[in-house]
Amino acid sequence: MRGEETRGFQSEVKQLLHLMVHSLYSNKEIFLRELVSNAADAADKLRFCALSKPELFEGNSDLYVRIAINKEKRTLTLTDNGIGMYRNEVIENLGTIAKSGTKAFLKSMSGEQLKNNHLIGQFGVGFYSAFIVAYKVTLLTRAAGAKINEGVYWESTGEGEYTLADIEKINRGTEITLYFREGEDDFLDEWYVRKVISKYSDHIALPIEIETKDEKNNLFKWEKINKATALWKRNKAEINDTEYKEFYKYITHDSSDPITWSHNHVEGTQEYTSLLYIPSKAPFDAWNRDSKQGLKLYVQRVFIMDNVEQFMPNYLRFVRGLVDSNDLPLNVSREILQDSRITQNLRTSLTKRSLQMLEKLAKDDQEKYDQFWKEFGLILKEGPATDQANQQILAKLLRFSTTYSADTKQSVSLDDYLHRMQKDQDKIYYITADSFAAAKSSPHLEFFRKKNIEVLLCFDRIDEWMMNYLINFHGKTFQSVSKEDESLNKLTDEKTIEQKETEKAFGPFIERLKNLLNNRVKEVRLTNRLTDTPAILTTDSNEMSTQMAKLFTAAGQNVPEVKYIFEINPQHLLIKRVTEIEDEKLFSEWIELLFDQALLAERGTLEDPNQFIHRMNGLLIKSLVK
Template sequence: MTADTAPGETTKSFEADVARLLHLMVHSVYSDKDVFLRELVSNAADACEKLRFEAIATPELLSAGGEPLITLTIDPSARTLTVEDNGIGMTEGEMVEALGTIARSGTRAFMDRMAEEAKGGESRLIGQFGVGFYSAFMVADRVDVVSRRAGGDTAARWSSDGLGTFTVGAADPAEAPPRGTRVTLHVKEDAGTYLEPHVIEETVRAQSGHVPVPIALKTAPDAEPRRIADGAALWTKPKSEISTDDYADAYRTLAGQFDEPALTLHYRAEGLHEYTVLAFVPGSKPFDLFDPERAGRMKLYVRRVFITDETEILPRWLRFVRGLVDSADLPLNVSREMIQESRVLAAIRKGVTSRVLSEMGKLTESDPDRYAGVWENFGAVLKEGLYEDEDRRAALLGLARFHTTTGGTAWRSIKDVVADMKEGQAAIYYAVGTDAERLKASPQLEGFAARGIEVLLLTDQVDGFWTSMVPEFEGKPLRSVTQGLADLGAVPLREGAEPASAEAVPEVEGFIAYLKETLGEDVADVRASERLTDSAVCLVANDRGMDRQLERLLASAGRLGGAAAKPILEVNPRHDLVARLARLDAGDAALREDAARLLLDEARVADGEAPSDPRAFAARLGRVLARALG
């Protein structure tokens, strides 16, 4: 116990991530500070909803404290703003867990991004992503929390100035709510506007007016409370009574973001199962989009009673969708174990997933530019569905958009690509890599460019995986430009383009045979190429082999499961360098061998790899240069 700690209280340090988060908020300047009130009201509403759920099994929890209510109290003389709810409340142990740690994975990525934006003086991040309870320290130099668990006789108190430690201990039950939690903010001098009733009322109406718990405002501790929000759940209202601003306000609370939704879904499903859906596709990427757990953020309600936000209502490849489902068919006392096995929920999952894809499909036609923004943000996640969900693969391919070798900066659908296929073209071609510009410069694409064949440029990590699971589209096979024979002979060259290859002279044929013999331990084969026009050599995989980019990804992750497959070296028989090397006489054996191995290293470098033996590569290059200059 320290001099500043009351009897019965202990001082603890915040978890490291919390301490860092508080430091970033307190020492950075943000203009969207209103978000703190939305977060505290949202927490209070969740507490009331959790009480409703627990009271289904234990009705006596509602015996004290009245109907669910959130009360905001302003005390200008004490410079305090209080947010009080009569929800489930917390024990002392729950306070430490909830207010001293951050349990959700993805927090570190959020804080790294928050720190980057703070360096530039940006203010979007807090409003865009929400930081829950800790956002209170943007406007308060001390926060006190007093709480009593519903049905409990004891109360607990938590207090902190946000500078690295907090105190926690027992509170006098006479000073605690009958049940629920009271959060008192000691408002900073520069945040005095939050002690003005009209500011609080406007902020609540703008950001939290739709929460399913009534909100009352007291302009002084002894003033009569006045309702400023009716607690009517937005999703239960007719769509005709809901404005675009109402939907945007609901989105910001449900999604924890502060932008505008790109797509809003609000409908009631009737028939075998009845349920209401209110869901949003965000207008920007949530910070936890690539959380390793890939957890969704949809809430499940049963007849307006919050049940859980941990049920997988949508597949993981739609985890960016935020919102809720309110079921009329699930029993109120359903357990989380029963939820996972419920046939009703399985039907809801199927129905909601299909509706989301259907609405996104409609958006591709009604507003292609807006859909392009959705794909820009979430295309890499939707592609996970191409790999994981065979039943919806066709629908997802229809939604997919690609950059291509001939499409410039525009997004192209796979239907667009098929419609523009060249005469004699038998497959849809794609190239997988990490950078579109680098892919365009790949030697493997030269023959395709000479014929004007459009090639998909795939630069997301998931691209190497889903392409292995999608053999065709509308009867046209999907083929990697780095696999197998290019088979381009049936497609005529563009007007003015040089032939990709000509009949090899005997010397070139012999040189290719020499390369195969010399490089036999490092390559699966050496052959003349149809796909090269400007480069001398390139590397490809065989027809049944793995795409080379996918093989590299698996190898880097330690998941290759064996040695990498040997590549095939393709040689451009019309290239001047190849022709000159082919004419070397037998007396130049050492130069021929150096040249053969340098050609293989050149192909590796062009493919984004390093020479297999950098010292040997340097020595060979030095010998060849010495001879050329000698």
């Protein structure tokens, strides 16, 4: 061997290898699925590259994965004749694990989380699962098209270092040999290995062969042990649920079963096959809109590229699966794909198919849909603002907490809300706040509780943005209860003689407030929407809401000052007492206190909380002295 050197893994790699061996994987046989999947990926990559460079096949386009067991040496060798690797690629791929996010991943895990094997497939560490059963792993590889003397030797015990050297390798591709630990004899049993391959990799469109011995003639031969057919090309009636689930795990490296899936073959102006899955768990980077997430693309069973974002809108980035289209050109590039009319049509169709899949899940299995909403509801809420064409379908899929229940669980659909609407109610009412508690206890809801009118409680950060784009649902428009609106006035009682007299009696008081608050408010007026609160702040229908102002401020945007309407409850005892105060200074203190209370209820914060506390304590002392 030439150019031999010993290199150290990155420090976080050492930690992760230790965790993998001792904590993360509960099912040891997964390592075989991972290695076979990697070999299949290498074959797919070679097929794709050979479309423009057929010489990469080196005269042999028959691709395979081969497994040989040596019981005496206690080894298993897995060989493929795929794309292979150059020396620099070996260093990059086998000397680093999960280049971005590994440290954060390790720091975030503790206790029971270390036993959770749902995460491991999300960090690109499939190759290293070999160290769960092996005390040493060697790898020989040569890139397709490289010279024979450009082969690479790699070896490691998975502790802290690996050895690297240049070798001669006649055949392209990669050969991995695992030296098993004591107690791992199952993987030296040919029939056990066959069973594992059948369980996890039967669907791979690549022959997987195992070395068998003809005892009679004392000869060794290769025997194919998988069906080697693309699962998505088979008839749906011939595929059982277990096969669908195992295929999902193969293409996603997720050890959890999917919640649901949809397998369809479409013919007509466009011909394509799609197999779409909804995961049961959100990946760690699900809320990162810039993360590489998308479907796999095949053209006539030839793998083209991974994570094709153009096939799905961003709010459906959690959907996994693949598309196999006969209409896309085989030399399709990423740039051509972005501008393709065919791609745009596929995107429309696949989006519709995904939403139909969610509609069916919501209708047929409420428990599973609740699980989906818990994991991906926040992402789906991005949809109404970005996909006007499917807004009504998306609105139907949304789930809310409401005043109908004391539970924080978001389980009420808009259909549920419509069924419970009052006869004289013509709008869907909602409130946005920073938390469920803030929304549930808002003074804006007092009137609605009195009238037994249900209100949607929106407390996720994205809700204010989403609700600004939701125009209507089944002919009913949406209305924030913290904004002025004529429909709210219609719901209040008709003005009685007593109310008219109250307005007249409070006229001087309202004028006194206007003079005191001046341009700090847009308007001061009486309201009969309150029962337990002396005063609230509302915004004009054309004014930016408080929550929207918070969103812009958090994003670093300049926000114009929100001009509130100060609404006074004339029936409240505190208001009645304040109207009797003649001392202007004392009157001013009480009004400032009431105004700050209303601001605190509306915004959740005050610019000067200490001044508020000081004023309140001063008024309390005066009351106690009296």
